[in-house]
Amino acid sequence: MAAKSGESAASRRKLLYTLLGDLPARHRPIKSKLIGTEDRGAFILEKLILDLNETEVVPAFFTRPKGGGGQFRTVLYNHAHGGEYSGGKNELLRPRGPLPLLPWAEELARKGIAALCIDQWNFGERHRGSELELFKEMLWYGKVLWGSMVYDNLRAYDYMLSRPDVDANRTATIGLSMGSTMAWWTAALDERIKVTAEYCCLTDFEELIATRGLDGHGIYYYVPSLLKHFDTLSINELIAPRPHLSLNGDYDRLTPPRGLDKLDRGLKKIYKAHGKPEAWQMWRRKHGHFETMELRAEIMAWLERWL
Numbered sequence: 001m002a003a004k005s006g007e008s009a010a011s012r013r014k015l016l017y018t019l020l021g022d023l024p025a026r027h028r029p030i031k032s033k034l035i036g037t038e039d040r041g042a043f044i045l046e047k048l049i050l051d052l053n054e055t056e057v058v059p060a061f062f063t064r065p066k067g068g069g070g071q072f073r074t075v076l077y078n079h080a081h082g083g084e085y086s087g088g089k090n091e092l093l094r095p096r097g098p099l100p101l102l103p104w105a106e107e108l109a110r111k112g113i114a115a116l117c118i119d120q121w122n123f124g125e126r127h128r129g130s131e132l133e134l135f136k137e138m139l140w141y142g143k144v145l146w147g148s149m150v151y152d153n154l155r156a157y158d159y160m161l162s163r164p165d166v167d168a169n170r171t172a173t174i175g176l177s178m179g180s181t182m183a184w185w186t187a188a189l190d191e192r193i194k195v196t197a198e199y200c201c202l203t204d205f206e207e208l209i210a211t212r213g214l215d216g217h218g219i220y221y222y223v224p225s226l227l228k229h230f231d232t233l234s235i236n237e238l239i240a241p242r243p244h245l246s247l248n249g250d251y252d253r254l255t256p257p258r259g260l261d262k263l264d265r266g267l268k269k270i271y272k273a274h275g276k277p278e279a280w281q282m283w284r285r286k287h288g289h290f291e292t293m294e295l296r297a298e299i300m301a302w303l304e305r306w307l
Helices: 009-018 088-092 104-109 131-140 145-162 178-189 205-210 232-239 257-273 293-306
Strands: 031-039 043-051 058-065 072-078 113-118 166-176 195-199 244-249 280-285
Touching: 009 178, 009 232, 043 104, 043 145, 058 088, 058 104, 058 145, 072 145, 072 178, 088 104, 088 113, 104 113, 104 293, 113 145, 131 145, 145 166, 145 178, 166 178, 166 293, 178 195, 178 232, 178 244, 195 293, 205 257, 232 257, 244 257, 244 293, 257 280, 280 293
Parallel strands: 072 113, 072 166, 166 195, 195 244, 244 280
Antiparallel strands: 031 043, 043 058, 058 113
């Protein structure tokens, strides 16, 4: 839904955040513990435990290029869902799918870029049961699963900026599928993120309903009362005029083509109004819900251009 006349981006962000359920204080202190360090060839891997919320600790990986000093350009990497609850942050170290792609940690490190990735609720080391069970439990306590996930991601970004080896003026967020949705939500809510590149999940909510695609997303995806106040375009408007690349496949049932058409038209107008038409780009190909080598190359070019 379009913002009302005179309504600021800050007030829209505040409203969007209030829809995410009961959450801990936004700026509580963050404690971190280094569990171990490994030399992975092109990069150094730090295994971390972060105290981001009031319920459970959050395992995380931080990767940084070898041989570099000072502050790094840094990416907040958001892992996918895919029903692979054992995966989580390991996606930063192991590419998804059969294609011979480098792990994202290595791909980024080769360009001098560091990365942070956390295990989201019920993924990786935080897996403890079914997603539906967790959703129901949180609902009883006034919490929203997606809200808790977004909160942890925002706090992970706070931790990232607190590190002396991170250049706070050169940060980005990227991700595939659930990670794509997390990337654009996080960038919309935190204007300190400089660059966004997301792939295979810029989903227009109304077109998803029209094409009867709601079951394609897990229960985590759904936020009570969201469509009373926001549509996909109005959330993504909060990223403008910061650089935003969206990569999608026309055969992906989670991103109906008519919805992509609508979002592209809308965001082109928004970025043009900001005087930054070149900072929005939608990339589309005739493929489905997966990463390709061409898609990877487009993301790396975007980061090299803007980060």
